[in-house]
Amino acid sequence: MSARPSYRLFQASRAFFRQPLLRRRINTAAQPEAPAQGGIAKIWNSPVGPKTVHFWAPIMKWALVLTGVSDFYRPTESLSLTQNGALMATGAIWTRWCFVIKPRNIFLAAVNFFLFIVGTTQVTRILIWQRSQAGQPITEEAKALAVEAKDEVTAKTEEAVDAVKKYAGK
Incomplete structure (x- = not known):
């Protein structure tokens, strides 16, 4: 009779350790449920809230977007095609990636989308200027x-x- 509970524990541990390390789920049935949170506490304790890098990385990345926007006022001949092409590619790639990662980070996706838009605008300006210099x-x-x-x-x-x-x- 005593072998039966230990066999169940053995089977449960085998199922637990078969799962990939980062996808393991722990049985939360024995844990008490968290109390309901208000608006600010909900944002503060969010998986993408101000206590995490998922919040601060987009905040810092807005500096790239604002720098790109300030370059709208620079003469086109002083802009770098490779730099703005890299900004455009980075924005496109990471916008898509923000919807794949967990937790899904809409704030980071927004800043990357705007980075893509700024890069595209600048690349278009540069290409039009280069074509006009060729006379065609x-x-x-x-x-x-x-x-x-x-x-x-x-x-x-x-x-x-x-x-x-x-x-x-x-």
Whole structure:
């Protein structure tokens, strides 16, 4: 009779240790329920509240957004395409990542989205300025790029069709 409770404990511990380390759930049935919190206490104790890095990282990242916005007033020739391209890419990647991580951090997603918008605006300004320096209108450049892309796609499609025919013929 005494072997039965220890067997249950053994089975429960096996199930617990089979779970990945960071996804283990502890039985909370024996723990008392937390009292209901008011508005400010709820924000203060939130998993993305002011007591965590999930709150302060976006606060500090707003400095990048504000710096990018202040660059709107700089002459375009003094802006860096690679720097603003990096800001744009960072904003896009981390905006998506903010919806994947747990806890989901909407505040961080917002600052990264605005970082993407600022980077996109600056990259667009730089590209338009570079095209105007070349003396060719941006519409002509876009048409030339579209024709090149169409030719590339056509060539790759023909290669793929030839490869399929070659494979099917064997």
